[in-house]
Amino acid sequence: MIEIDHVTKRYGATTVVDDVSLTIPKGGVTALVGANGAGKSTLLSIVGRTLDADAGRVSVDGLNVATAASAAVAQRLSILRQENQVAVRITVRELVEFGRFPYSGGRLTGEDIAQVDRTIEYLQLEPFAGRQLDKLSGGQRQRAFIAMVLCQDTDYVLLDEPLNNLDMRHAAQTMGLIRTMATELGKTIVVVLHDINFAAYHADRIVAMKDGRIVADGSPREIVTPPVLREVFDIDVPVHEVEGQPLAVYFVPGRQPAGDFRVPASAGS
Ligand SMILES: Nc1ncnc2c1ncn2[C@@H]1O[C@H](COP(=O)(O)OP(=O)(O)OP(=O)(O)O)[C@@H](O)[C@H]1O
Ligand SMILES: [Mg+2]
DSSP, rough: EEEEEEEEEETTTEEEEEEEEEEEOSSEEEEEOOOOSSHHHHHHHHHSSSSSSSEEEEEEETTEETOHHOOOOOOOOOEOOOOOOOSOOHHHHHHHHHHHHHHTTTOOOOHHHHHHHHHHTTTTTGGTHHHHOOOHHHHHHHHHHHHHHHHHHHHHEEEEEETTTTOHHHHHHHHHHHHHHHHHHHHEEEEEOOOOHHHHHOOOOEEEEEEEEEEEEEOOHSSHHHHHHHHHHHHOOOEETTTTTEEEEESSOSSSOOOOOOOOOTOOO
């Protein structure tokens, strides 16, 4: 169980995570949604202890993530960050091997190597395994980072916008893999998603943030409704039912027709 207890984060005078409390029981997929700047990454980073909170506390299976030993946390919880940069030139395989570090301490066992091979195969990275990260496309690189996180094989997995840069097929397959990890391996997954339909289809629970607070929390059927989407995202979104699932049609432009956008007269002259 992840317990987020009155967590607050401020930058100067601005509170970006505002006294958030949330309990995520073991197992299942929880989608974290909300507008740009709502505080999703900040909250996830605090849980994944890549960022310190100003107040409050987070525990994972009773272990206080801020004070526990690094290796103890890393064996329970892994995090995919929204921005991933590596300064050194390493290959996909080397990156994925980093995922085993909390277990191997740098010396890979046969079991570690098998896990690396399996994960590379799952994410369809075999053709690029020996290639350096800076020589991949955006989506291929994103899959390499997902592979590193999954290779850590922790009970709790935090994923910040894992579908960034992925094409339709790889996005669907990655969400399918995330779903399978929860259903078949009993993992607890918290995933930040912008596509509310992916959240509706694959998540057990959707938690919505706005201005640093949780403003909605429930099943996809409870959250993917026009009034809740209006409250969370400030837009009117029609929701249809397709094959028993709610489908939000958010890609249809609202009140601002493209004709309202005018290029200044001086442009191009
Ligand atoms: N280092 C920082 N210094 C100052 N403000 C910051 C810093 N990091 C984040 N913020 C602000 O905190 C707020 C929450 O940011 P956060 O990255 O958590 O949003 P988010 O919900 O993940 O948004 P997005 O969907 O765009 O990824 C934003 O208003 C952002 O500008
Ligand atoms: Mg973010």
